[in-house]
Structure formats: C-alpha cells, structure tokens
Amino acid sequence: MTDLLTIGELSVRSGxxxxxxxxxxxxxxIRADRTGGNQRRYARAELRRVAFIRISQQVGVSLDEIxxxxxxxxxxxxxxxxDWERLSANWRGRxxxxxxxxxxxxxxxxxxxxxxxxxxxxxxxxxxxDALAGEGPGARLMLPRPASPDGE
Amino acid sequence: MTDLLTIGELSVRSGxxxxxxxxxxxxxxIRADRTGGNQRRYARAELRRVAFIRISQQVGVSLDEIxxxxxxxxxxxxxxxxDWERLSANWRGRxxxxxxxxxxxxxxxxxxxxxxxxxxxxxxxxxxxDALAGEGPGARLMLPRPASPDGE
DNA sequence: CTCTAACTTGAAGCGCGCTTCAACTCAAGG
DNA sequence: CCTTGAGTTGAAGCGCGCTTCAAGTTAGAG
Numbered sequence: 001m002t003d004l005l006t007i008g009e010l011s012v013r014s015g016x017x018x019x020x021x022x023x024x025x026x027x028x029x030i031r032a033d034r035t036g037g038n039q040r041r042y043a044r045a046e047l048r049r050v051a052f053i054r055i056s057q058q059v060g061v062s063l064d065e066i067x068x069x070x071x072x073x074x075x076x077x078x079x080x081x082x083d084w085e086r087l088s089a090n091w092r093g094r095x096x097x098x099x100x101x102x103x104x105x106x107x108x109x110x111x112x113x114x115x116x117x118x119x120x121x122x123x124x125x126x127x128x129x130d131a132l133a134g135e136g137p138g139a140r141l142m143l144p145r146p147a148s149p150d151g152e
Numbered sequence: 153m154t155d156l157l158t159i160g161e162l163s164v165r166s167g168x169x170x171x172x173x174x175x176x177x178x179x180x181x182i183r184a185d186r187t188g189g190n191q192r193r194y195a196r197a198e199l200r201r202v203a204f205i206r207i208s209q210q211v212g213v214s215l216d217e218i219x220x221x222x223x224x225x226x227x228x229x230x231x232x233x234x235d236w237e238r239l240s241a242n243w244r245g246r247x248x249x250x251x252x253x254x255x256x257x258x259x260x261x262x263x264x265x266x267x268x269x270x271x272x273x274x275x276x277x278x279x280x281x282d283a284l285a286g287e288g289p290g291a292r293l294m295l296p297r298p299a300s301p302d303g304e
Numbered sequence: 305c306t307c308t309a310a311c312t313t314g315a316a317g318c319g320c321g322c323t324t325c326a327a328c329t330c331a332a333g334g
Numbered sequence: 335c336c337t338t339g340a341g342t343t344g345a346a347g348c349g350c351g352c353t354t355c356a357a358g359t360t361a362g363a364g
Contacts, residue, residue: 006361008310018311019353027351037360039311058257063351088261095258099251105210106247109240160340170341171323179321189330191341215321 004033004041014050021050029053029067052084059091060098156185156193166202173202181205181219204236211243212250 011018024030025040030049032040049070056066069090073083163170176182177192182201184192201222208218221242225235 006310017353020351022312023352035311035360037311038313039360055257055261057351059261092258092261095254095261099254099258102247102251102254105207106244106251109207109211109244109247158340169323172321174342175322187330187341189341190343191330209321 003044005044005046007032007040007042010042010046010050013047014054016050016054024050024053024063027063027067029063029070048084052087056087056091059095061091061094155196157196157198159184159192159194162194162198162202165199166206168202168206176202176205176215179215179219181215181222200236204239208239208243211247213243213246 005013007018007021010016010021014021016024021030025032030042030046030053032042032046035041052070053063053066056069057063061069069087157165159170159173162168162173166173168176173182177184182194182198182205184194184198187193204222205215205218208221209215213221221239
C-alpha cells in the first residue's frame with residue numbers, strides 16, 4: 001500500500017531528517033506502525049503532525065510543549081482542522097507576545113541610539129523584568145538573572 | 153580606589169553571574185586588570201561592555217558575533233556613544249528582520265487557521281526558504297533542512 | 305536467490321551559553 | 335594574626351535539539 005510512508009519518504013516530504021523523525025518519536029511527538037521486519041511505516045496523517053511540529057518550533061515553542069499540545073487533543077490523534085485552529089490560536093498569542101517584546105526592544109534601541117547612555121541602572125534597555133521571555137528552543141535568550149539581591 | 157570593581161560588584165551591578173563574566177573574559181568579550189593576588193578588577197567602562205553584550209543577545213546575536221563587533225571598534229576599547237550608535241544601528245537591522253519574519257509567520261498562521269490545510273507542499277507556512285533565520289544564540293530555530301533533493 | 309539501498313538500535317557527540325564543582329588562595333575587618 | 339567571605343583555576347556537566355556512528359537487519363528490484 002502506498003498510503004504508508006517509509007521514514008525516508010516522510011523525511012523527503014517533510015524536509016525533516018530521519019534522525020529527527022526518530023527523535024520526535026522517542027519524545028512521543030509522532031508515531032509509526034512497524035512492518036514485520038520492524039521498519040517504521042507512517043500514516044499520511046503524520047505529515048500533518050510533522051508540519052505542526054515544525055511550524056510550532058518557528059513560533060518558539062519547545063518540543064516538550066508541542067508534545068503536551070498534541071497530547072491535549074481530544075481524540076489523541078493527528079490534529080484535525082478544528083484542532084489545528086485551536087492550537088494555532090494558542091501559538092498566535094505567543095507569537096504576538098514575542099513580536100511585542102522585540103518591537104519594544106527595537107524602540108528602546110532607537111531611544112538609546114541617541115543617548116548612548118547604556119546605564120545599567122537607568123536605561124530601559126536594561127530592564128530584564130520586561131524583556132524577552134523564552135525565545136527559541138534550547139536557548140535562554142532571556143537570561144534567568146541569577147540571585148542578584150540588588151534588583152535595581 | 154573605588155573605581156575598580158571586583159567581579160562580585162560587577163556581577164551585582166550588571167545582573168550577570170560571575171561565572172558568566174569569567175566566561176565572557178575567556179571568549180575575549182571583556183577584560184580585567186589583576187591585583188597582586190591575581191583577582192580581577194574591572195574598570196567601570198566594562199559595565200558598558202557587559203550592557204552591550206546583554207542587549208545584543210536579546211537582539212539574537214551570538215557571543216561570537218558580539219566579540220567580532222567589539223573587536224571592530226577603532227580604538228579596540230569599550231564602546232563610546234558613537235560606537236554604540238553604529239553598532240546599534242547594525243543590530244537594529246537584524247531586529248527589523250526578525251520582527252518581519254515573525255510577523256509574516258503570524259499572518260501565515262492567520263491565513264491557515266481558516267483553512268486548516270497544513271499541506272506541506274503548498275501551505276505558505278511550510279516554505280522554509282523564507283522562514284526565520286538564526287534566531288537566538290545556540291538555537292537553530294530555522295532548521296538547516298538536511299539534504300532533501302525534493303525541494304518542493 | 306542475490307544484491308544493495310534503506311532501514312534498525314543504543315550510545316556518543318555537537319554547539320551554545322553558561323553553571324557547578326573541588327581544591328585552593330586572597331582581602332580585609334575584628 | 336586570624337577568620338571568613340570572596341576570589342581563583344580547570345574540568346566537567348547541563349539543556350535542547352538534534353546528528354553521527356557502528357554494527358547489524360530488511361525490503362524489494364533484477
């Protein structure tokens with residue numbers, strides 16, 4: 001049957017390396033049937049799951065969160081258009097927030113280009129309390145400022 | 153003299169952990185004089201350098217690029233307001249680009265929320281050629297798509 | 305049936321930006 | 335002078351999202 005994909009086919013169609021697909025499976029993000037010889041065979045619907053994963057990553061969501069989102073699906077299955085809509089709306093909020101923070105940073109940067117102050121105490125650029133939170137996966141762009149009692 | 157800071161003082165004032173400051177020094181991002189007993193003493197100007205580093209990180213610039221930027225300074229010294237202006241303008245372009253890409257992603261997401269297609273071949277969301285490039289430090293948010301001859 | 309490309313696994317490694325640790329030395333107040 | 339908190343080093347570890355490797359097995363065309 002041609003409606004089951006090998007890992008190589010899924011890789012080519014999704015643009016995701018086989019090693020990454022296996023990694024996703026270990027994390028519980030996608031699933032595969034097995035042939036008698038223990039090779040993976042993916043239902044076409046897994047393509048959607050992979051697409052959802054990659055898009056979510058671009059939004060800045062970690063694989064762990066993506067897994068949680070996928071598990072939250074009523075049927076536990078590949079997202080239907082309705083599921084997709086619900087999840088997308090959720091991610092959209094994050095995207096909005098990221099854009100908002102980056103825009104604020106840009107504005108602050110503009111404000112500072114004129115002054116050149118860079119005063120750690122006063123410059124708006126250096127107010128971590130309101131800076132970027134959780135950027136990309138794996139990266140702590142916003143700096144979990146270590147115990148610094150001098151909060152100023 | 154109180155115009156030299158210990159690493160602890162610089163840490164508190166900058167909000168950056170001592171371990172990170174030592175790490176920056178090893179990478180050549182900041183520098184310190186030494187006491188007779190081999191302890192670091194920072195000129196106050198290093199505060200500006202640290203501020204510049206942290207802000208640049210928020211913009212999504214890697215430490216290596218920040219190092220290169222700092223080394224590019226005419227005098228090789230801590231950024232003056234003019235230097236700062238030049239560098240900031242540079243970073244600003246990156247920030248603009250990041251915001252542009254995220255905004256595009258958001259729009260695409262909106263467009264897709266209605267259709268729920270998620271077709272890997274056709275959906276604009278899945279066109280890696282124009283997606284986010286180099287997000288935060290350390291993170292490959294944009295997915296160096298492995299050899300996939302099927303570029304569609 | 306044979307051959308080869310594609311698949312399987314677990315373990316280890318990578319890149320970035322740090323943090324943590326152990327073992328030790330220094331600075332400075334009482 | 336003594337004590338104690340702060341500093342020093344190199345090496346190792348962490349978290350995330352993978353990739354790479356070695357050693358072996360399978361699928362499917364010829």
